[in-house]
Amino acid sequence: MYQFDYHRAQTVAEAAELLAANDENTLLAGGQTLIPTLKQRLAMPAKLIDIGNIADLNFIKAEGDAITIGAATKHADVAASPDVAKHLPALAHLAAHIGDPAVRNRGTIGGSLANNDPAADYPAAALGLDAKIHTNKRLIDADPYFTGMFETALEDDEIITEVTFPHPEKAAYVKFPNPASRYAMVGVFVAKTPIDIRVAVTGAGANGVFRVKEMEDALSSNWSPDAVTGIKVPEDDLLSDLHGAADYRSHLISVMAGRAVAATM
């Protein structure tokens, strides 16, 4: 690792000020992505601003017909939350299957959404449930938030503070994990909310997480696995790498989508 300074922020305002002060300053949440990146010398920050201990970012709140989760909330806390289990079991299931227990004890929802790894799990839930991403500056809808592989609408000095998920009528997430890393080779989140029906796919897109309009339309008239298993996502826009070729991922999307719909019935 290159040299850097470390600062533990006590408030979001303090973190925001430090982040804006220097282009080379970087936020540190759970560190489960950033620290491995630093070890490989793929980043050279001047100062790490640790937001992991800020109390205002560590909470799970069930209010009205939505659940709001603080950005620094750990995957293990989401997985174990009675509120999440009651209103959004699909999200509890998703969080419980990220990486391994030690990763889940440190990694955070805000870090996962900010990083937007094309194989990460939370982006599928955020896009699939039309989550609202709150930052220290504004509120961003999930659709415009995800702008490409490792790319988001966040500005350089913007901090995710919390994420709001509406209670769906039905929802499920099924992933085909990479046998070595447990990241998604393909993960499909399906949801029926009071407003619309969504199918979000992670692990497969050459531009990161994406929605499958054709499957959403098919499910609107017929909520059953048969409605989606015959629909193929074109290979052109899919990842092809040592873990799997695009045609294999395309096949997995149809199968996982069918399983996800089946899991809601």
Place this chain on the structure above:
Amino acid sequence: MALVSMTVNGKPVSGEVEGRTLLVQFIRENLSLTGTHVGCDTSQCGACVIHMDGKAVKACTMLALQAEGSAITTIEGLAKGDDLHPVQKAFKENHGLQCGFCTPGMIMTAVDMIDRIPNLDEETVRAELEGNICRCTGYQNIVKSILDAAETTPA
């Protein structure tokens, strides 16, 4: 350099570290507690698992300064004098190790899972070991050791 202070195996400790000093480096090099191992540089092998404030974490994927003010338990903190911890005893009795390199991390992960999950079964143990890699045993006797320890540990 900055001063970091924490409690390790019940004893208050402190030391001078750089921003980039990993928690596992602080434990091994400053405190000379070399039971916590480093088996990879990709956060995948689990040889470095310790408990921070009662939760299993990878000490190679944390900065020492992130542990400021916390209570750490390492593999050295489990036995009471010559009396092995029940999970250590179970690994010994069930041949749960060969070369032993992965064992400190396996045992810290096992203690955490036994504390957290009642009525462990084989499938759950194998899923919970996702972040711990063993190059020798084929996991069979590790799983057996953990199930044995879970049975003999009072809930």
